[in-house]
Structure formats: C-alpha cells, structure tokens
Amino acid sequence: MPLSSSHPAPGPGSAPGRGPEGAPSRPRRLSGAATRRRSALGLLAAASLVAAGLPDAAPLGIGDRLYPHLGNPGYDVRAYDIALTYSGRNDRPLDAVTKITARATARLERVNLDFAHGTVRSVEVDGRPAAHVSRGEDLIVTPHRGVRAGTPMRIVVRHTSDPRPPKGGKDREVGWLRTKDGLVMANQVDAAHRVFPGNDHPSDKALYTFRVTAPSGLTVVANGTRVARHPSALPWKGTTRTGQGRAAPATTTWVYRSAHPMATEVAQVSIGRSAVVRRTGPHGLPLRDVVPAADRKRLEPWLAKTPGQLSWMESKVGRYPFETYGVLLAQAETGFELETQTLSLFEERLFTTQQYPRWYIEAIMVHELAHQWFGNSVSPRTWSDAWLNESHATWYEELYAHERSKMSMDERTRRAYSVSDRMRAEGGPPGAPKAPGPGNKTGIFRPVMYDGSALVLYALRAKIGHAAFDKLERAWVARHRDGVAGTADFVALASRVSGQDLGGFFRSWLYDAKTPPMPGHPDWKSNHRTPQPPARKPGGKPAGKPATKPAVKPAGQSAGKPRG
Known part of the structure; x- marks a missing residue:
C-alpha cells in the first residue's frame, strides 16, 4: 500500500x-x-x-x-x-x-x-x-x-x-475534539x-x-x-474604515x-497554544511531547517517563516500529485516551488532578504505547479483530504494573475472570463483540474488549508456556509490521510457534458464550451474577478510569478508555 x-x-x-x-x-x-x-x-x-x-x-x-x-x-x-x-x-x-x-x-x-x-x-x-x-x-x-x-x-x-x-x-462523534485552545483528532x-x-x-x-x-x-x-x-x-476579505483592503x-x-x-x-492533528518538548529515546529515537504551554513545567516528570517505558516495551516485543513517538495532552473532556499513531492522545487532567495513583497513570501510558505495536503497526483486518489490539495493550499495561509497581497481575486476572461471563453476556465474546447501538459508534469497546480479551492471552501463555508465548509476541509484530492481520493469522502463528493445534482452544476462548476454564486455575470461577464494578470515571462517564484511588484496579473494566 x-x-x-x-x-x-x-x-x-x-x-x-x-x-x-x-x-x-x-x-x-x-x-x-x-x-x-x-x-x-x-x-x-x-x-x-x-x-x-x-x-x-x-x-x-x-x-x-x-x-x-x-x-x-x-x-x-x-x-x-x-x-x-x-x-x-x-x-x-x-x-x-x-x-x-x-x-x-x-x-x-x-x-x-x-x-x-x-x-x-x-x-x-x-x-x-x-x-x-x-x-x-x-x-x-x-x-x-x-x-x-x-x-x-x-x-x-x-x-x-x-x-x-x-x-x-444522536451520534455526536465528529472526529475533531475541541480543546480550550484549538483542536485535536479522535x-x-x-x-x-x-x-x-x-x-x-x-x-x-x-x-x-x-x-x-x-x-x-x-x-x-x-x-x-x-x-x-x-x-x-x-x-483577506475585510476592509479598513477607509475602505482599503486589510492585510491578511x-x-x-x-x-x-x-x-x-x-x-x-489513528490519524492525528493537534492545533493549539502548545509547547513541543523534545528528548531522545532508546537507540536515538526522537521523541516529542505536545502539552499546553502554560503547564509544561509541571508535566515534565510525566513526560520524562516515556524513554523508560519505550525501553521496557522493546525488551518484551522488539524494536519500536515507527520514526518518532510522544504523548499529546489535551485540555478537553474526552472520557478516553487514544493511541493515535506516533502521538498518543490523553486528557491533560489525568496527569494534573492527583485523582489517580501514579502506578495507574503509568500503566495507562504503557497501554497506549503498546498499541503502537498492536493496533497501529499491525492493524486489524476487521473490527471483529480489534480484540487483538486491546488484549495486548491491556496485557502489557497489567504486566508493567506487575513488574514496576508490584500490582499483582494474577490477582487482577482472577478478578477479571470472576466477572468474565457477565462481560461476555453484555458485550459478546472477545472475537465476536456485539454490534454498537444506535448513536454509539464506539459501543464495541466494552469491558470484554479489554480485560475479557486479556484473559485469552493469560490462558494462552498458561497453555503453551512462557517461552513460546514470548516468542509468539515478537514474531507477531515482526511478521505483520506495517500491515494488516486478523484472528485467523494469530491462531495460525500461535499454532506454528507452539507446535500445537490451537484451533479448538481459540474457538472456545474467543467465541463461546461462557468463559472456558482457566488453565492451571481450576478453582477460578466466573459468576454471571457478580455485580459489575462502578464506572471508572466520576459523573457516570464511561471513561475507564477509577473514580477513587484503587489499591488494585477493578476487574472487568477497560484499561483507560472505552475505545482504542
């Protein structure tokens, strides 16, 4: 192309x-x-x-x-x-x-x-x-x-x-988001x-x-x-008081x-009174962050985390796939973050309100960064394949919090599994999400797309082993870099790398109405009646962020947004 x-x-x-x-x-x-x-x-x-x-x-x-x-x-x-x-x-x-x-x-x-x-x-x-x-x-x-x-x-x-x-x-999505001082795209x-x-x-x-x-x-x-x-x-079409043309x-x-x-x-254009903060990432990668100019100084501690997060992701899946990276912090009420290519979009207030714990914000930053490999470099063939984007972004969000902040990945996964049948009932299974409702084009990004899909990867690693799983992750992003791939491609590659026929495994985990048993955890149960945790944004916005500072992220909710 x-x-x-x-x-x-x-x-x-x-x-x-x-x-x-x-x-x-x-x-x-x-x-x-x-x-x-x-x-x-x-x-x-x-x-x-x-x-x-x-x-x-x-x-x-x-x-x-x-x-x-x-x-x-x-x-x-x-x-x-x-x-x-x-x-x-x-x-x-x-x-x-x-x-x-x-x-x-x-x-x-x-x-x-x-x-x-x-x-x-x-x-x-x-x-x-x-x-x-x-x-x-x-x-x-x-x-x-x-x-x-x-x-x-x-x-x-x-x-x-x-x-x-x-x-x-009814559908108010227009692509542009109006900020306090201009525009960004979503x-x-x-x-x-x-x-x-x-x-x-x-x-x-x-x-x-x-x-x-x-x-x-x-x-x-x-x-x-x-x-x-x-x-x-x-x-310039205007005129001065004397009738003369005015300068443009x-x-x-x-x-x-x-x-x-x-x-x-994942196209992005930002227009506003912004400061562009530049630094160098791993192996000389040019980084540029776009932030409200007046807030540059107080946002710097967050911006400085990106090089380390890039190095961490590269240690898991290989070289960053694009020519630059950075974060775009917008003064807008979005209710989500978004992995626009080479320039991930965030609400500025996520970093300035002190409403969320630091480990959680860092994990969300890694979620959007992981999408540069999973979803941007390797794009979904159809929107039913979007579980490949969100499962991996959620997976590395969880793994980063586990390794860097001692937030137990096993515990989060167990909690997600406990409500996974409910997630499937409400949103469909990960590989066949329910269609969005009228006026809600982003409606496919329900909890099952995030934690529900990450469960598939957790089960896959338990089935094929850590070494084969790590090899699969690197092979996936390398084989399909700058391309398009779907569920069938992932199943075929996973089977080839592991030396196992995984067709039946994926059919159950991606398409069954009920969640299959978790390998290695026969004691884990999913209760369809388990109450769904409250919305993660105050005021009822489906934003995917905790309304309070959680010790452990509530299960069954999105990584940081209802889309992307």
Missing part, C-alpha cells in the same frame, strides 16, 4: 476560483475566466449525468460485520495529502483539500469515498472535474470515464471539515470520514502528508515528523509526513 504522492498540495487557502497558491484569480485575464466558465460547464454537465443515474448511486461498504458501510470496495489508497486551513476559531469549519492517490483493484464507473459532516465544493479525478453526490455517509464520485482495474487514480476533493457536532443528531472507530474523505477502514492503510495553515501564534503537530514550516498568507493575518503552514502506513482511525 505505501506509495507517497509526488504531487504537492495546493497552497493554503486553495479553493475553487483561486490560483494554485491561494491568491485571488485575476478576472481581467480573459483566458482565466474562460477556463473557469468551461470548468463550471463541465461540472454542470457531469452533475446532470449523475442525476440521471441517481438510483444507482448508493452507499457501499466492504461488509465489516460491525460496521457494514465502512470502507469501500474497488480500490486501494496509497497516500493521502490533506491540506487544512484553520481560522483560529474551533467553532467554525476548516477549509480543506484532500488529495488521494489510489490504485483501482476493479473496474470503477463510480468511486465511493467515506465522507460526511462537511460541504463538498468540488471533486476532480485524474485532473478532470468529476460529478459527485452524497448518499448516507458516502461521497459518490463519477469520473469523466471509468477507471480500469490495476490503474492508478488521483482524486482531489475540496471541502470543509467541521469540528462542530451535528445539530439534532477518529476511532469511524469518525475519520467526518474530518476528511477517504477509505475509512483499518484494512486500507496509507501514507499521510498533512499541510496545516493556522494563525502564527499557534502550534501544529501531526503524525510522523515535521518536514516543513513556513510563513503563509491567506486572502499572519499565518504559518506546517507540513508533517508519515514514514509508515497508517489507518484512518
């Missing part, structure tokens, strides 16, 4: 009717006006063709059991180049240009993109205007001519990206297409370039590494590029 686009994005502020660098077009040049008229006529003609065939223009999907309309068939995205222009107000839509480089895997008369909650201004396919229509949460594009299987295509969508929740809608599970058009399913990973223009007093950070930063000018406000364009393919759900 990873092929970088060789075509630069238009300059900041680019939009229909403007020059390539965002400067206003000059009407006195007849050739430019004629070009625009021809373009408009072409769009009208194309729109008429689509209107004639609207009954055939329908949302598609790749048939994911949990999110059947997510993703689109017929093409493979190789790269996204996304330009965003932020006015400085997080209650207004951003101007955006998304360029998609893809390869058709089947003949396409139409191309479906996942996109909703934004205004589409124009679409081009391979340099020619293309008709488009929105149906459901799909943007359906009709190229000037069909695209043959095996051929590359380049789609350019000029649109807005709206950080405001939809009016009157796209999991299916909110990326509320930010930019694309193929919004983790099975289609791609390279990313973000070009973000913002007022010069703000700092922008995105996935990957910064490759450019330069002053820029936006067209000072803005800066920041360009970030990923070196590794990434799923849409």
Whole structure:
C-alpha cells in the first residue's frame, strides 16, 4: 500500500476560483475566466449525468460485520495529502483539500469515498472535474470515464471539515475534539470520514502528508515528523474604515509526513497554544511531547517517563516500529485516551488532578504505547479483530504494573475472570463483540474488549508456556509490521510457534458464550451474577478510569478508555 504522492498540495487557502497558491484569480485575464466558465460547464454537465443515474448511486461498504458501510470496495489508497486551513476559531469549519492517490483493484464507473459532516465544493479525478453526490455517509464520485482495474487514480476533493457536532443528531462523534485552545483528532472507530474523505477502514492503510495553515501564534503537530514550516498568507476579505483592503493575518503552514502506513482511525492533528518538548529515546529515537504551554513545567516528570517505558516495551516485543513517538495532552473532556499513531492522545487532567495513583497513570501510558505495536503497526483486518489490539495493550499495561509497581497481575486476572461471563453476556465474546447501538459508534469497546480479551492471552501463555508465548509476541509484530492481520493469522502463528493445534482452544476462548476454564486455575470461577464494578470515571462517564484511588484496579473494566 505505501506509495507517497509526488504531487504537492495546493497552497493554503486553495479553493475553487483561486490560483494554485491561494491568491485571488485575476478576472481581467480573459483566458482565466474562460477556463473557469468551461470548468463550471463541465461540472454542470457531469452533475446532470449523475442525476440521471441517481438510483444507482448508493452507499457501499466492504461488509465489516460491525460496521457494514465502512470502507469501500474497488480500490486501494496509497497516500493521502490533506491540506487544512484553520481560522483560529474551533467553532467554525476548516477549509480543506484532500488529495488521494489510489490504485483501482476493479473496474470503477463510480468511486465511493467515506465522507460526511462537511460541504463538498468540488471533486476532480485524474485532473478532470468529476460529478459527485452524497448518499448516507458516502461521497459518490463519477469520473469523466471509468477507471480500469490495476490503474492508478488521483482524486482531489475540496471541502470543509467541521469540528462542530451535528445539530439534532444522536451520534455526536465528529472526529475533531475541541480543546480550550484549538483542536485535536479522535477518529476511532469511524469518525475519520467526518474530518476528511477517504477509505475509512483499518484494512486500507496509507501514507499521510498533512499541510496545516493556522494563525502564527499557534502550534501544529501531526503524525510522523515535521518536514516543513513556513510563513503563509491567506486572502483577506475585510476592509479598513477607509475602505482599503486589510492585510491578511499572519499565518504559518506546517507540513508533517508519515514514514509508515497508517489507518484512518489513528490519524492525528493537534492545533493549539502548545509547547513541543523534545528528548531522545532508546537507540536515538526522537521523541516529542505536545502539552499546553502554560503547564509544561509541571508535566515534565510525566513526560520524562516515556524513554523508560519505550525501553521496557522493546525488551518484551522488539524494536519500536515507527520514526518518532510522544504523548499529546489535551485540555478537553474526552472520557478516553487514544493511541493515535506516533502521538498518543490523553486528557491533560489525568496527569494534573492527583485523582489517580501514579502506578495507574503509568500503566495507562504503557497501554497506549503498546498499541503502537498492536493496533497501529499491525492493524486489524476487521473490527471483529480489534480484540487483538486491546488484549495486548491491556496485557502489557497489567504486566508493567506487575513488574514496576508490584500490582499483582494474577490477582487482577482472577478478578477479571470472576466477572468474565457477565462481560461476555453484555458485550459478546472477545472475537465476536456485539454490534454498537444506535448513536454509539464506539459501543464495541466494552469491558470484554479489554480485560475479557486479556484473559485469552493469560490462558494462552498458561497453555503453551512462557517461552513460546514470548516468542509468539515478537514474531507477531515482526511478521505483520506495517500491515494488516486478523484472528485467523494469530491462531495460525500461535499454532506454528507452539507446535500445537490451537484451533479448538481459540474457538472456545474467543467465541463461546461462557468463559472456558482457566488453565492451571481450576478453582477460578466466573459468576454471571457478580455485580459489575462502578464506572471508572466520576459523573457516570464511561471513561475507564477509577473514580477513587484503587489499591488494585477493578476487574472487568477497560484499561483507560472505552475505545482504542
């Protein structure tokens, strides 16, 4: 999948009717006006063709059991180049240009993109205007001519990206999270297409370039590494009191590029009054943390823990898989933490309220760090395979707390096992989670996805032995690095590494309604009637953090969030 686009994005502020660098077009040049008229006529003609065939223009999907309309068939995205222009107000839509480089895997008369909650201004396919229509949460594009299987295509969508929740809608997830001083992204599970058009399913990973223009007093950070930063000018429509044109406000364009393919759900752009704290991790790995500038000093003790946590994770599963890492601490009420690639998202108040014990916060930091291997570098083939992400992140969260803070992993696992039948009844078994309810797209991230799935790994280690389990963990992330893998892949590799046929073992542990007996612990029992511990966030928010300072983490709850 990873092929970088060789075509630069238009300059900041680019939009229909403007020059390539965002400067206003000059009407006195007849050739430019004629070009625009021809373009408009072409769009009208194309729109008429689509209107004639609207009954055939329908949302598609790749048939994911949990999110059947997510993703689109017929093409493979190789790269996204996304330009965003932020006015400085997080209650207004951003101007955006998304360029998609893809390869058709089947003949396409139409191309479906996942996109909703934004205004589409124009679409081009391979340099020619293309008709488009929105149906459901799909943007359906009709190229000037069909695209043959095996051929590359380049789609350019000029649109807005709206950080405001939809009016009157039950589903308030928009991808963007508004912070006190700007914006951050939280796209999991299916909110990326509320930010930019694309193929919004983790099975289609791609390279990313973000070009973000913002007022010069703000700092922008995105996935990957910064490759450019330069002053820029936006067209200014206002006038002074004397009627003269006013100078555009000072803005800066920041360009970030990923070196590794990434799923849409873990894309990240942070805009705000932030400090970027840099240090060096294991084997010279560049680290950068993004924190509210005013709080940099008091957050430093937490930020300084990342190099040691990286070294610990590498001792368990091998070399960190990406070009950089860091944490993003946002001044926002999220109710979760999220493993956005190379830059994990956290609520700042997790580190500043002194509401949670230090061992617990450190374990949550490791949970999100572990996801860089399990979930980001190795992405799930379907959303039913997400147990592979969360079981491993929870496993290393627990193991870190066990080794570094003497919080017994066996005791936590026993407590989780005692309520595991209840977790399965409420959320489905780990390998076949229940579908989310209406208006709750992240509803698959129930307790069974976390502690319930970690039980599978605990049972697996007991069955095949510690040495084989450790070998399996390293082999899994090495074999599927930068790729996509599913449950069948894990079962096959575990069987190969252990020299055992584990098909029956995994069928029971992943799909049975009742929890199988735990190997080596015949005395452990799961009681369906065991009361579920209270929500881990005060005020009833399903945030996955303890409302009080627990001596031992309550069983049957998520590691630190209801998603990711």
